[in-house]
Amino acid sequence: DISFEILDYTELSEEELNSRLNQLKKNGRHHKFDLSKCCFNIKFVRCNNNQIVMIFNCLNILYDGWSLGILLYSLFQMYQMIVKKKSIHFDCKATYADYIEWYMKQNRQAFHQYWKNYLCDFEEKTKLPFANGNKIIEHAVYQHEVSGKLKNDINLFCKENCITPAAVYYTAWGYLLQRYNNSNDVMFGSVVSGRNSAFPHIEEVVGLLTNCIPFRFKTEENIQVADAIHRVNTDLILQGQYEATPLSEIKKYCENVEDVTLFDSIMVIENYPFPCMDGLMHDVEITDFALWEDTNFDLLIRPMNNMNHYMSVQYEKGKFNENSIKLLVSCYEFILEQMITNSNCELTKVNICSSYNDNQINQWNHSKTLYDDTQILPQLFDLIADKNKNKVAIECDQDSITYYDLQKKANQFAHYLRTIEIEQGDRVAIFMERSIQEVIVILGILKANAVCVPLDADFPLERVKYILTNSEAKCVVKSNNKVSFQDDYFEIIYEQSKYDCLSNSEIALENDSEDTVYVIYTSGSTGNPKGALINSKGIINHAYAKMDALEVYGNDKIANNFSINVIASIWQMWTAICAGATMRIYSKQLSCDIYELLKQSERDRVSVLEIIPSQLSTYLSLIESGESKLQFRY
Numbered sequence: 001d002i003s004f005e006i007l008d009y010t011e012l013s014e015e016e017l018n019s020r021l022n023q024l025k026k027n028g029r030h031h032k033f034d035l036s037k038c039c040f041n042i043k044f045v046r047c048n049n050n051q052i053v054m055i056f057n058c059l060n061i062l063y064d065g066w067s068l069g070i071l072l073y074s075l076f077q078m079y080q081m082i083v084k085k086k087s088i089h090f091d092c093k094a095t096y097a098d099y100i101e102w103y104m105k106q107n108r109q110a111f112h113q114y115w116k117n118y119l120c121d122f123e124e125k126t127k128l129p130f131a132n133g134n135k136i137i138e139h140a141v142y143q144h145e146v147s148g149k150l151k152n153d154i155n156l157f158c159k160e161n162c163i164t165p166a167a168v169y170y171t172a173w174g175y176l177l178q179r180y181n182n183s184n185d186v187m188f189g190s191v192v193s194g195r196n197s198a199f200p201h202i203e204e205v206v207g208l209l210t211n212c213i214p215f216r217f218k219t220e221e222n223i224q225v226a227d228a229i230h231r232v233n234t235d236l237i238l239q240g241q242y243e244a245t246p247l248s249e250i251k252k253y254c255e256n257v258e259d260v261t262l263f264d265s266i267m268v269i270e271n272y273p274f275p276c277m278d279g280l281m282h283d284v285e286i287t288d289f290a291l292w293e294d295t296n297f298d299l300l301i302r303p304m305n306n307m308n309h310y311m312s313v314q315y316e317k318g319k320f321n322e323n324s325i326k327l328l329v330s331c332y333e334f335i336l337e338q339m340i341t342n343s344n345c346e347l348t349k350v351n352i353c354s355s356y357n358d359n360q361i362n363q364w365n366h367s368k369t370l371y372d373d374t375q376i377l378p379q380l381f382d383l384i385a386d387k388n389k390n391k392v393a394i395e396c397d398q399d400s401i402t403y404y405d406l407q408k409k410a411n412q413f414a415h416y417l418r419t420i421e422i423e424q425g426d427r428v429a430i431f432m433e434r435s436i437q438e439v440i441v442i443l444g445i446l447k448a449n450a451v452c453v454p455l456d457a458d459f460p461l462e463r464v465k466y467i468l469t470n471s472e473a474k475c476v477v478k479s480n481n482k483v484s485f486q487d488d489y490f491e492i493i494y495e496q497s498k499y500d501c502l503s504n505s506e507i508a509l510e511n512d513s514e515d516t517v518y519v520i521y522t523s524g525s526t527g528n529p530k531g532a533l534i535n536s537k538g539i540i541n542h543a544y545a546k547m548d549a550l551e552v553y554g555n556d557k558i559a560n561n562f563s564i565n566v567i568a569s570i571w572q573m574w575t576a577i578c579a580g581a582t583m584r585i586y587s588k589q590l591s592c593d594i595y596e597l598l599k600q601s602e603r604d605r606v607s608v609l610e611i612i613p614s615q616l617s618t619y620l621s622l623i624e625s626g627e628s629k630l631q632f633r634y
Contacts, residue, residue, distance in 0.1 A: 003038050003040070004043075007044070007045045007046065008045075021053060021055075024043060024055055040059075040062075041058075056071075061208060062208060064210035066203075067206040093201040093204055096205055098199075111245045116253040118214075119254040126177050126263060127181055128299060128319070129324075131298060134612075134613055138318070140314070142312070142313045143310050145310055148309055153340045154304075154336065161226070163229060163230065165303070167229050167232045170232050172339060175217070175350065176328075184220070184221070185217075185218040187214050187215065188263045189214065190215040192239070193210060194244055195209060196241065216235075223347050225339050229343070265297060266297050267301050268302045302314075335350055335352055373537050376446075380540060381407070381410075382506065384578065388554070393406045393576075394582070400436075403580075409499070410440050411504040411506060412504050413443075414447035414448040415502045415505075416498070418448055419502075423449070423450070424449040425449070426450045426474045427472055427473045427474060428450045428451065428453065428476075429467070430445075431457060432478060437479060438479070441494060453473050454520065457588075466528060467531070475491065476491055479494055514536075515535055516533045519534070520534060520565060540578070542570075543577075543578040547579050550575075553579055553581065554581055555581070556608060557582045558572055558576040558581055558583050558609075559606045561609065561610070561611075584606055
């Protein structure tokens with residue numbers, strides 16, 4: 001059965017009409033179907049000027065966009081039969097069930113081999129421009145009207161070069177992602193019709209044949225725009241032979257991308273068979289068409305189709321705001337214009353921003369700050385400590401330590417490491433609870449010219465052992481003997497009393513600013529952890545940038561509320577040191593309780609605290625309720 005509803009909005013103003021239509025569409029997206037009774041519903045809305053808006057709702061697990069065109073064609077056929085008082089009859093040449101039966105009999109080995117070769121050396125998931133924040137599983141749509149001239153120029157270019165518009169749109173989006181990722185090899189999703197198989201009458205099958213497959217855009221350094229577009233066109237034609245492979249199977253062949261999804265943006269080229277209605281409807285003209293499909297991807301881009309001049313972007317509201325999408329679309333349109341008007345230039349010569357946007361971005365990026373980039377971390381610490389001997393450097397629970405004592409104890413531990421033959425460049429792991437002693441150990445390792453490999457004290461033992469082996473750690477420093485590595489690794493239990501008799505003089509520093517000082521490992525939640533090498537130059541640059549952006553001075557108190565193996569913990573520690581400020585260390589238990597963390601930070605007079613976006617609501621509720629007068633500057 002089909003559910004029909006007719007609504008009369010002819011008396012509404014244009015503003016109210018648009019508001020009502022948008023609400024109807026929104027309600028339709030949340031409509032629940034009882035498939036035993038009805039597969040889809042249709043609303044006809046009478047508007048002014050003899051216009052009718054038809055809103056067609058169906059489950060996207062039953063039909064794809066191509067099928068919608070077939071259904072609408074059949075609907076108008078039925079309308080004509082009723083008008084002409086003919087019996088309603090349709091010829092069914094092929095069904096979806098027939099197609100599935102045919103597909104299951106195909107030899108899919110060639111499909112698997114194609115995707116294995118296609119993805120074998122793809123290394124890193126492509127990041128999206130301007131994306132930030134966390135998913136909230138809610139999407140919005142931004143529509144941008146493109147000039148008729150650009151649309152005509154693209155169509156003419158495609159006709160002259162015997163290519164499809166998809167090749168142009170894919171090249172432009174791929175190039176934009178390349179520039180943002182600083183890589184010549186990027187990937188995004190390609191929504192395909194699934195109508196390229198040899199199944200008889202495949203173009204007339206109603207069902208879910210649409211698929212989303214990876215499209216890889218990889219170019220050489222000096223490739224010209226026209227050559228890049230032609231290559232994309234060739235790749236699209238070739239992929240048509242293998243587009244029926246489910247994405248769940250394709251993922252298996254991309255071993256280097258640990259993320260659950262291979263890509264976060266998808267491109268949808270709408271080429272549904274609406275032109276076939278020409279001649280069928282003598283008294284009805286379709287003037288516009290728009291499609292909404294639920295998606296789990298952060299960005300869904302629909303370039304212009306044959307029926308309008310609009311480019312549509314469906315975006316995840318937790319990751320993007322409308323202004324960033326407007327800028328993204330502006331850059332994309334600008335790339336399209338340049339590619340079409342100057343297709344013989346090198347692709348890398350195509351700008352991604354107009355001169356106005358370019359100037360604006362240059363102003364935003366004019367953030368250079370002069371600092372001594374030859375300094376190394378222990379050298380910088382000693383300079384700050386000598387100027388702030390009696391000032392409190394660290395607070396933790398009820399304990400505290402001055403810069404003088406911190407420097408003294410770090411020097412003593414560095415001398416101890418030398419006695420056990422820790423040399424320049426050796427990796428030393430830390431497996432300790434958050435504490436003042438943990439910071440002493442970090443500084444001691446760096447002062448011994450070694451490399452710090454921080455580990456979360458709550459890491460599973462197997463993950464710790466993997467990191468110790470992978471990093472080639474020469475020893476591991478622990479705060480107690482609760483966990484034993486059973487002679488597999490040389491262990492040190494930190495006891496300050498053992499080092500008090502050692503010299504507190506400085507050890508000659510042998511590293512330079514480019515040498516590795518930290519190896520930070522990923523969590524390993526989607527595979528084996530991977531280590532990132534960080535040098536003094538990068539950490540000091542980051543610390544000074546934080547000092548400038550957050551206006552951190554010596555009288556500030558910075559919260560250290562992240563695990564030792566998290567990048568945020570590094571800036572919290574070294575920004576406090578660079579500014580001669582105080583760092584307040586919080587336990588993992590307290591850091592996980594955002595309400596108690598905020599209240600304790602207030603009592604401790606913390607001025608800078610970093611929390612994740614999802615915790616901000618607690619902070620705002622405390623302010624709005626008047627329960628607290630939190631005085632964080634940042």
